[in-house]
Amino acid sequence: xxxxxxSDLHLDPRVPEIAARFLRFLAGPARxxxxxxxxxxxxxxxxxxxDPEPAHRQVSTALAALAxxxxxxxxxPGNRDFLLDTGFCAAAGAVLIEDPSLLEIGGERxxxxxxxxxxxxxxxxxxxxxxxxxxxxxxxxxxxxxxSRRRLAKQARSGSRAHLAVADPYITDVNQAAVxxxxxxxxxxxxxxxxxxxxxxHHFDLDGRPCTRITLGDWHHGAAVLHWVGGKYRLQxxxx
Numbered sequence: 351x352x353x354x355x356x357s358d359l360h361l362d363p364r365v366p367e368i369a370a371r372f373l374r375f376l377a378g379p380a381r382x383x384x385x386x387x388x389x390x391x392x393x394x395x396x397x398x399x400x401d402p403e404p405a406h407r408q409v410s411t412a413l414a415a416l417a418x419x420x421x422x423x424x425x426x427p428g429n430r431d432f433l434l435d436t437g438f439c440a441a442a443g444a445v446l447i448e449d450p451s452l453l454e455i456g457g458e459r460x461x462x463x464x465x466x467x468x469x470x471x472x473x474x475x476x477x478x479x480x481x482x483x484x485x486x487x488x489x490x491x492x493x494x495x496x497x498s499r500r501r502l503a504k505q506a507r508s509g510s511r512a513h514l515a516v517a518d519p520y521i522t523d524v525n526q527a528a529v530x531x532x533x534x535x536x537x538x539x540x541x542x543x544x545x546x547x548x549x550x551x552h553h554f555d556l557d558g559r560p561c562t563r564i565t566l567g568d569w570h571h572g573a574a575v576l577h578w579v580g581g582k583y584r585l586q587x588x589x590x
Contacts, residue, residue, distance in 0.1 A: 351384035352579035353455060356588070357464065357544025358568035360430060362394035363405040368569050375588045376412045379577075383421050389544045389566065390428025390449070390464030395503035398492055399437035410442040417443030426451065428464045428545065432482050433492055452536050456581050461536045465543030465565070468524035468532065472517065522546065529563055530556050542566070542576060549574035551585055 361369050380386050393406065417423045423444040427434040439446045450463040466479060481487050491499065514522060523546050533541055539561045549567030553560065564583060567574025573588035 351382070352577060353385045353387070354380055354383055355387045355389060355462070355542050355564075355566060355576035355578070357389040357428070357566040358391045358547060360391055360394040360568065360570065361406070361409060363403060365570075366405065369405055369409060371569065371573060371589060372409065373412050375573075375575075376416050379588065380416060380421065381419070385422040385424065386416065387424045387426070387447075387462060387542075388444075389426050389462055389542065390466075391430045391544065391568075392425065392428070392434070393431040395507070396427075396431035396434050396438070397496060397499045397503060398433055399435070399441075400496060407441075410438060414441065414443035424451075426462065426464055429466045429479065429482070433488060435492075450532060450536070452538060455578060458540060459536065459538040460540045460542060461533060461538040463532070463541065463543040465524055465545035468528045468543070469522060469545070470525045470528045471521040471523075475513070523548065524563075524565075526554075530561075533561055540564070544568075547571065549585055551583070 359368055359372055361372070396406075413423050423442060424447045425434060425439055425442070425444045426447050426449050434446070436446055438444075447462070449467065450461050453460055453462065466475070470476060482491075491502070494502070524543070529541060533539065533556060539556075539559060541561075541563045543563070544566040546565060547568040548565050549572070550565050552563040552565070554563070555561065564576055564585065566576055569588070574585055575588045577584045577586055
């Protein structure tokens, strides 16, 4: 049976074609898979379980239908949907996984991450990431009125766009030394992540052994997803 790895859909009611493409993926290529791993930024912004947005509920319903057919659906929060929690997972028939997470596939240890924690050449972003990942901050954000959370999410998106517009490309990519340190600590030779929107398969040597870093793509520019089947990885379009 096959396994899929997906990230960075940034689902947004203002861009309904992305959700429509994802729903076709769930009903088509993902159907019957052993597992589907969603590695962060499933949503452009997740404001909480009390957000009545119908487009988001449509996605959770489709994920739950996939799970009922026997596919493991695993969800990792990203930087845009860091408030995703067990409430969403219960509705989606999914399990919540930490960043990073280690699993075994094909007899090999594989490390999963959203990837933003590896962009250590951007210290300003890392300070912000530490704040929003703090359990107390998350709890405080979740307790705010929905309207306040919506305004904060809008401000965060504007700030992110402004930052990316002036940042050097290298600081918004993962740092190779950070990648190697993470793999070494986990005893893994393969890392799968998203966040950077730069889909590619990178091969390198670490401590005398071959290692691989696979970067998933975002769904605004081709929807590059990773398919593991027949003992091999293939980075491919979500819908071919």
